[in-house]
Amino acid sequence: MRAVRLEAVGRLALREVSRPVPGPTDLLVRVEASGICGTDRHLLHGEFPAAPPVTLGHEFCGIVEAVGEGVAEIAPGTRVTGDPNIxxxxxxxxRAGRINLCRNLRALGIHRDGGFADYVVVPESQAHVLxxxxxPVHGAFCEPLACCLHGMDLAAITPGAGVVVLGGGVIGLLVVQLARLAGAGAVVLSTRQASRRALAEAVGATATVDAxxxxxxxxxxxxxxxxxxxADVVIECAGVAETVEQAPRMARSGGTVVILGVMPQGAKVTIEPFDILFRELRLxxxxxxxxxxxRAADLVAAGVLDLDSLVTRRIGLDAVAETVAAPAAPGDVKVMVLPGM
Known part of the structure; x- marks a missing residue:
């Protein structure tokens, strides 16, 4: 089968590899769609910890083709989304219920082979039926949407709240929609690209600002x-120093700032601790x-989000390496990888 392998920092290539064999409690999943994430670029450039050589792709959806002998709940032919975080x-x-902070966390597409491939092995415990x-392109949104939902839980948006979203990529545009579903009275998105500002207004932003x-x-x-x-709540979704520094300054006194964007490991920003203290901001x-x-899988299945508008390109496995290696193209929001293309 084909797989897009991170062979070392700076080296990503499409390779022919053996089809994986599921263990006793695993599923063999034929990948239908897998999303390219900004984290994939960080992985390529060594800006986020990974374990190469490894097949990238942590946002995926597919059909179960075979199951291990200990699998009891999910049968071949089932469509599933994989939670990559084990x-x-x-x-x-x-043991404290903070599983995202697990000391031994391992993720499909980062530490274990992921979904930029024809097939991926997924533990049954990590699979959610769709x-x-x-x-299936909608199914591949479950992982980024799940990350957004955690940020929304922390933000605790109340009906009528004023919300600012910094960044017009897929995370920002999902957060805009989730904020409106949560009852926010005003949702303002700030981004540099005019096309993304227009898209934000189309999916629910009440106003946009040129960053x-x-x-x-x-x-x-x-x-x-x-x-x-x-704003009552500011959610930073761009993962760049400029917006991280802006976020506290856009919050009202007593407001909440949530950092969802991923900056490169080791990057630094400048903030004013006195301002956070004096205005009692939650950062x-x-x-x-x-x-x-x-919850993300159920929300996707319910069809209450506009996901189609966020997909700006569909590519095959043969185009993944060059797409990840290049900066995001102007206007791109979500690039979907379809191994069957």
Whole structure:
């Protein structure tokens, strides 16, 4: 079979490899769709810890083709989404219910072979059943949506709240939709690209701001801004220093800032601790998807999110390496990998 392998930092290639064999409690899944994530670029450049050589792809959906002898609940022919994050269940964090902070966390597509391949092995415990009639491209959104849901849980948006979303990529555009579903009264998205601002308004943002403006903080949170005095909740989804530094300045006193975007490991930003103290801001990090993947699968199956508008390109396995190696193309939101293409 074919697989896109991270062979070392800076080296990603499509290879012919043996089809994997499922263990006693595993599923062999034929991959139908797998999403390219910004984290894949970080992995390629050594900016996020991984375990090469490994097949990338941690956002995927597919059909179960074979099961191990100990699998009891999921039969061949079932469509599933895979939660890539495998925890030990034994460390202090796991026993405290903080499974996303597991000391021994291992992830499909990062430490174990993932979904940029014709087939992937998924532990039954990590598989969540999807409807047989669901578009598999929609199924591949479950993992990023699950991460967004964890951030939303931390944000605790209340009906009528004012929300700012920084970043117009797929995470930001999913968060816009989730914020509206949570009852936010105003959802303002800030991003540089005009096409993404238009898309944000199409999927539910009440207003957008060009992030290139010198007065972007004032335009959002100033006395004459869209949310005078600042937002109840600011969710940073871009993973760049500029927006991480802007986020506290766009929050109202007593507001909440959630960092969802992934910056390269080791990168630093400048913030003002006195401002966080004096205005009693809640500054929270949101890491992956503890107990939210099933909820994400149910939300996708319910059809209440606009996912089709977020898919800007579909490619085959032969185009993955060059796509991940290049900066995101202007206008790209979510690039979907279809191994059958």
């Amino acid at each position: 925890v030990c269940g034994r460390c202090e964090a796991c 409807p047989a009639n669901l578009d 290139r403006r010198e007065d972007v903080v004032a335009a959002v949170a100033g006395p004459r801004g869209l949310l005078p005095g600042g 929270l990090g949101s890491f992956i998807n503890p107990f939210t993947h099933r």
